Amino acid sequence: MSNLLMVASVTLRSLAPHAVELAYLIATGLFVLSLHWMGDPKTARRGVYAGAGGMAVAVLATWARPEVARHLWVLLPILAAIVPGIWLAKVPLTAVPQRTALSHAFGGLAAGLVGSAKFFYWLHHQPEMLTAFRTGAIVVEVLLGFLTFTGSIIAAAKLQEVKWLPQRPWVYKGQNVVNLLAFGVAAVLGALIVCFPHATWTPWAFAALIFLSLNFGWMLVMPIGGADMPTVIAILNAYAGLAAVAMGFVLDNKLLITAGALDGSSGLILSIIMCKAMNRSFFNVLFGAFGQVQTKAAGGEQKDYKPDTAENAAAILSEASLVVIVPGYGMAVAQAQHKVRELYDQLRRRGITVKFAIHPVAGRMPGHMNVLLAEAEIPYTDLVEMDEINTDMSQCDVCLVLGANDVVNPAARSDTKSPIFGMPIIDADKARTVFAVKRSKSPGFAGIDNELYFLDKTWMLFGDAKAVVGDLVKHLSPQSTH
């Protein structure tokens, strides 16, 4: 295979000097088409092929560039990447948020390393290449790259729920001041490097910039709790894209700029959607750690849950004509999606309409629930977005809240003191009957009491989501006497 690639690279090299640029143009076009086709589930897979094709063209064209002459140095890292690449592509779908965060980390690392390598090379060998614009781009690339690297590793570790990292937001007094100070120092260092790229202390300033960026990344993500992860992942996605753009500026490469900009705008749009879905600003997500306010509020009066049995719930479910299921992170943790599919089948067998209400921030990354339910082969036509399902909620007989919490908390509509006030929610409380499946009696991730659970029409089903749904299926399946 290496011979084949070698032949291809030799052939390409003999072509006109613009061949590489033209290949980059083709790759750019394929990337835009790829995202265009991604718009619809029917054409989305074609989008993947277009993207992969564009990437193959870009890699081969770069390899064919005359200055790329140490082929072993290209081939070996690529070969080394095959095994971890395939392994990361085979993770269970519940681990997709971690995998995504990890790949942002890799992207950031690559950008940071290439930027640093170029800087030190130019500094020692071609100092005239370090124009103000290019040096500025290198500073941005390295800052964003290394910040994304450590920030994403922390995000991935939090999502993986590793033991050495607290799940609750990690906050201390004056944290924002420290973070802003670190950022300020990094900005000043960057400006100094741009202004004096040839001073004797510049390498040290650059090393300090790398050090600061690495630290800034984890400092930024540590105070952010699990419930805010969808936004954080989207923001890190945008950063990784912008780092690639900066690399494009550094290397005079329009392909890098375009592809990075596509990724950056995708991250930007997703973060805006996530922020809107939580009624919070970027700034608030990044600097206003979620966990502090409500810990006081939660300690207040003690209200009582009304637990119910799976048997009763199954009986009521079987009488319904429209059932809306609201999945949340709890479903993902319990890997309950396949049991949910069985429940879906059982209910549909009785002529009951079943819809899934998907909140934009349900789960730990954008679109998390859709992927899990698709894995369980639930047709995507039954996965309904929040705004659309809310118009139907008054006709809903039974709403089954499955490991979701904040996204169905009516306090978001009514309680101005609640930290989630103003956040758009799924109106589960408008259904005739509500069953809420919950792991324990403690408040959810954000530590906020949920009024929905104390309504007259709400009954609690305590236990692991998979076990509870399994019980429901058991009670629904054998006696089909209707």
Added chain:
Amino acid sequence: MDQMQDTQATGTPGAELAVTGQPIEVPSHASGNLDFVGMLFVFMLATFIGIGVIRRVSRLLHTPLMSLTNAISAIAVVGAIIVSGGLEYPLLIRVMGAVALFASMTNIISGFMITDRMLRMFKEQRGRAGEGGGR
């Protein structure tokens, strides 16, 4: 500016090459300055295209979208290959490039593969075959 890239690439460092290689070409500083406006144009237009295209992606597909754009942003592979395989670079620089190449290649492979894997699962109505206890 492409010529500038090429000449700079052919080996020996120094700006003299940029001049000797292409006599009519302006030295690299000037072309660098010229080009940065061009690059900003490309950046702005690409961002608008990206926003336009991505806004139309259904929320259903946001997870695969993210893994796809992830794979695409591994285009940093281009810079990594240039640094890792470049003839003129010293060893330490090339090691940095090789690590970067490994990281972006991992993203490319896993990104496209997992996107395709997820998309295969999105089915319109065929899931109903399981209805009535088939599954």
